[in-house]
Amino acid sequence: MARRRDAVANRTKLVDAAAAVFAERGVDAPLEAIARRAQVSIGTLYNHFRTREQLLDAIYPDRIADLAAAADAALADEDSWLGFSGFLLQVFELQATDRGLNDAMTLRYPDAALLTEACDRGFARAGELIKRAQLAGTLRKDFTVEDLAFLIWATSRVIAATADIAPTAWRRYVGLQLDGLRAAAAHRLPVPAMTPDQVAQAMQSRP
Secondary structure: OHHHHHHHHHHHHHHHHHHHHHHHHOOOOOHHHHHHHHOOOHHHHHHHOOOHHHHHHHHHHHHHHHHHHHHHHHHHOOOHHHHHHHHHHHHHHHHHHOHHHHHHHHOOOOOOHHHHHHHHHHHHHHHHHHHHHHHOOOEOOOOOHHHHHHHHHHHHHHHHHHOOOOOOHHHHHHHHHHHHHEHHHOOOOOOOOOOHHHHHHHHOOOO
16 A cells, blocks of 8 residues: 555656646656656656656646636637637737647647647637637638647747747737737738648647
């Protein structure tokens, strides 16, 4: 029984350490740094998590699921534009405070099944916000969930590049992007939106 308690305690320490290290350094941080933070051996880490993706599955699905509650609140907002834009700002604020989450939300990890499912559910909820704002005439009608994926991805790169220089700079560029998404600002786009499969392929590669 004591050995079982030790194993549970070590797993908890590893998850907490991984969340902290990934938040500081991104999901590519060395696993050895996580073991050191948890004060366990690298062998203990691998006993609990055979792959980096298993660590991602232990940390980020719950955090991404929190965005579902934010989406519900946004859908309840009487102003469809404020609901849509406010939800996006909450997403970006979370990404700006956690480099690991920034990575987890903008890259695909096929072997992290729970994380992938959480991201898919999140985009489905965001799709409802998009449809509602388009029906209300506040969001341009040619904007798609796939476009949203790339908007989040583009903003994540700004967040990553400016985090140590101007940590709030992303807010300016999000403001510019949101103005371009208003229905009143819409002009015909030169090419169609990417397909879901194309987006998935692109998000599996690193810039």
